[in-house]
Amino acid sequence: MNIPPHIHAVAQAAVDSLMREVKGVRAVVVSTEDGFEVTGRIENTAKVAQLSAVASSLAALGSLSGEESNLGACTSVTVEAAHGHVVMVQARHREVDLIVSVVAGRDAVIGQVLYFAKQAARTLAQA
């Protein structure tokens, strides 16, 4: 997997920004649509490589659900777990499709997490 350096730099900046600016975020991973890690930072026990692969499958299954339900293209998937949320947002770049995954604890405001994750995805799509 060869990610162009300028995309990698934007991805790293997006990860840093999400970790810094959004309260309650425990991990942020940017991965390719087929499940390879591009960059990430974690503060809990989440495993970057595994999260990348899981995000890839969930994003694809989310897309399939949207299509089969005639709801159109899926742009994000949110998982609510006992101790927090995982938000996965797709970033469609002309060279490589990416997924921004954010792991947030219960202390995070989910709307804020989603807003910043989508903003990061937009920035990545335009990199």
Add this chain to the structure above:
Amino acid sequence: MIEHKILFSGTMGAGKTTAIAAVSEIGPLSTDVRNTDASVAKATTTVGLDYGELTLDNGERLRLYGTPGQSRFAFMWDILARGALGLVILIDNSRPDPLADLDVYLDGFADLIGRSACVVGIGRTETHASPDIDAHGRHMAARGVVCPVLPVDVRERAQVLQLLDLLLLQLESRSLSDLRA
């Protein structure tokens, strides 16, 4: 209606998506995305699952699920194996070490193989004859796995149906043995 879940797994590029599409009566569902793995010359790859359906002559329906091939998606193998009645393993004989590839799936689906039936289809044997079918069979036998192994072109509906027939024959034979026991 009686329905059975059959799982297709095997190496990336072996033709799991193609095999399901070849026999499915419905438009197959797939979760293919752009492949970024430069080591494999393939435009897209399955990252979630494939799904198709096939009705047998006796009215029973097969629900056909395909897994992603790569080991990093092994969590999907476990999810998709739940409730499966049998497994079709597809191996691409043009890869560097097909027998090692076979081991990955024999290990990854050991529980399913132990409690159900399995059939192995070897692809691209016309251009890559080695290891031959006997070598694959001996390799599995050495591991204590006995199941049919045959060359297959998954683009051919009849050949995919033959794999499924062999799988169902094993299941039928196992059911009869259980009844006699």
